[in-house]
Amino acid sequence: MRAATLTALGCCFALSSRGALPASSLANPLATPVRVVVVANFENGADFGDKPGEYQFWVEREHLDETLKVRGAKGVVRRNKQGLYGLLLENLTPFLLDPRFEFDKTYWLFTGISGADPEVASVGSAAWARWVVNGDELREIDDREIPAGWPYGLFAIGAMKPNTLPTDANSFGSVESADELGMAYPLNRGLAQWAFNRTRDVVIPDTPQLAKQRELWKGYPNAQRPALRTAGRDLGIGPLLARPAPHAMGARLGEAMDPRGGHLRHDQHGKPNCRAPHGFVQQA
Numbered sequence: 001m002r003a004a005t006l007t008a009l010g011c012c013f014a015l016s017s018r019g020a021l022p023a024s025s026l027a028n029p030l031a032t033p034v035r036v037v038v039v040a041n042f043e044n045g046a047d048f049g050d051k052p053g054e055y056q057f058w059v060e061r062e063h064l065d066e067t068l069k070v071r072g073a074k075g076v077v078r079r080n081k082q083g084l085y086g087l088l089l090e091n092l093t094p095f096l097l098d099p100r101f102e103f104d105k106t107y108w109l110f111t112g113i114s115g116a117d118p119e120v121a122s123v124g125s126a127a128w129a130r131w132v133v134n135g136d137e138l139r140e141i142d143d144r145e146i147p148a149g150w151p152y153g154l155f156a157i158g159a160m161k162p163n164t165l166p167t168d169a170n171s172f173g174s175v176e177s178a179d180e181l182g183m184a185y186p187l188n189r190g191l192a193q194w195a196f197n198r199t200r201d202v203v204i205p206d207t208p209q210l211a212k213q214r215e216l217w218k219g220y221p222n223a224q225r226p227a228l229r230t231a232g233r234d235l236g237i238g239p240l241l242a243r244p245a246p247h248a249m250g251a252r253l254g255e256a257m258d259p260r261g262g263h264l265r266h267d268q269h270g271k272p273n274c275r276a277p278h279g280f281v282q283q284a
Contacts, residue, residue: 031102037085038062038109039092047078054111058086070094107191118220123213124204124227128196132185157181200229 040055047059058064064078064086072094078086087095089110096103116125141153150162158166158181166181175181204227217223 028099028102031100033102033104034085034106035083036107036109037087037095038111039087039089041089041112043088047075055086055088058111062086070098072097118217118223120222121230122217122223122225122227124206124210125230126199126204126227127230128192128199130187130189130192132187134183134185137183156183196229202229204229 038058040053040058043053043055044051046056048056050056059078062084063080064084066079066081067076068079070077070091073087073091075088075091077091077095095101114127116122121127137157139155139157139159141150143153146153147161152162155162155164156166158168158171158175158178160167166178169175169178169180172181206226210227214224214226
């Protein structure tokens, strides 16, 4: 199926700004400055020693051996001797609110499993994102109850029907303008490009197991190539692709984003348009 996706690794870089920091970290002059934090989405079981999820290899390979209890967190925050912190996403808010830490100049690395269109990339490919697209905030009407003529019940917040941009600012909380209902947020592009340039020549390990998985993708030459590195140049559902996958970063969208505001976009026939306008894929 053309809508099938491959598992790949996506990393999003962002540099925090003072205006977004919790007041507690700014009010304590004795707070410990935090320089780098790795945030993983989930973990299977323990943080180390069992079947790895997205967090365990960071704990084991970066020697995040020191554990810190944070009030309100379900688990511990970890740290190594070099000052690299690691935690699960579910513990991020308590960590930010802890007055013992200062985040004025913190670099954040968010890791996650994403999807890749088999016409673009293969299993194990890595990408450096320049945008974060929030694909979860949508309106949905049960398909059994949608109005006649609607292709499905998914539509953008503030829109009146699928395949249209938001126009109603009163449809969501304290929003005063439909322009505030965008779903795409730019990251620090200079930092993302710096990271890509630093790692563009790194050889991604290949294994017989990965090669065997690639062989299953008959009719998709790019899916059968060894893993590549890519940097997204413009909007897409996930950080991996110049031509975004229908399923990426856990969001079941099936649409590319409108470059004017990051909203859902379709072609003239009402079908999902999965071609990003200005993307590129770089083969190492």
